[in-house]
Structure formats: structure tokens, C-alpha cells
Amino acid sequence: MDPRQREDIRRRIVELIETLRSDMAMLEENAKPVDLDQPIGRLSRMDSMASQALGARSLAEAKVRLVRLEQALRQVDSPEFGFCASCGEEIAIRRILAMPETDLCVHCAQ
Template sequence: MTERTDLDLKALRAKLTTHRDEMRADEASTAADRATVDAGDTAMGRLSRMDALQQQAMAQETERRRQVELKRIDAALERMEAGEYGACLHCGADIETRRLEFDPAAPLCVSCASETRGKG
């Protein structure tokens, strides 16, 4: 693969690392929301307990999505280091510059991403 001259890798790397740092800060600040709800707490009413369980489930799902996004960011940074950044992982074509500027962690070109979504 030839290095892409149309990409500002320094700016894209900065965007990725800033986003990763923000997500990690959010991860630490929401740890209490994901903590186990004490179902035996007699001071808490049934509806309050149900609400706490629902909030916990939402926080856990948010954390799961955060971890997926962190993996996407780390993978994009690894592709940059390997000199493979900007190429579609499926077909090998260049990912459009505008797509990478919008989502620097994008691993697929628009065609392959659309094809993948259509199968799900």
C-alpha cells in the first residue's frame, strides 16, 4: 500500500487520541453507575430498586459500547503505525478522506460498510 498524501495523519491521530482520552475519562466517572445494585436493601422501595436496576443496565450497555469504540480507535491507531491507515479492511480501496475526517476510526469504505449493514 502506498502512503496516502491526501490525509493529514497528524490531525487524525490527534483527533483519535483526544476522543480516546475523553472516553476513558467518562469510563472512570461512570463506574459507580455500573456497580451492583443491592437487591436486599430494605430501605429502598421496590420501584426505586427497579429504577436502580434499569439505570445500572443502561450504564452497563453504555460501557459496552464505549469499549467497542475504544477498540475501534486503538485499531485505527495501530493501522496508522503500520502504514495501513486509510485503506478499507474488506476490499483494500482507499476510504474517502471526508469519511475519515468525520470518523477517523472508520475501518471500511462506504460501499463495504453499506454491504455489511445490509447483511445484519
């Protein structure tokens, strides 16, 4: 991996972290408990409870991804970055740009 690619990856990680943070702010809003006293119909209440559950799940997933992306950002300069943790082969640059938080090549991830 040349320094320019590394720089591209670093920028991509920072960009993904920013997007994720703003998504999480939105999800946190949705994950707030449903106010059962609110005068809304039964169907829309079920609807909002369902979207709350969905929001809480996505939020948990987003938090996990954020931690892994921050870890990738710290490791991007290390010589081991970009190599598969399982087989030691270089991970395809396209894969790293799509998911910088991964430490497995496409074969080992399957």
C-alpha cells in the same frame, strides 16, 4: 492522504480515546450493582436497576471501541491506513475523522 491529514487523524484518535476513558469511568460508576438494602422506593429501585443494565451494556460497547481506537492509533502511520479492508478504495477523510476505528469505506460498511 498527506502527512497533515494523518496528523489530524492521530490527534482525533487521541482525543476520542481520552473522551472514551472518562466516559467509561462514569459508566463504571453506574454499572455498580444496585444495593437492594438501600431504603429507596420500588420505582426508583427499578429505575436504578435499569440504568445499571444500560450502564453495563454501554460499558461493554465502550471497551470494544477503545480497543479498536488504540489499534487505529498504532496503525495510523502504516501505508494501508485509510484504505478499505474490503474493496481497497481510499476511505473518505470525513469518515475517518468521525470513526477512526473503522477499516471499511461507507459503501462496504452498509
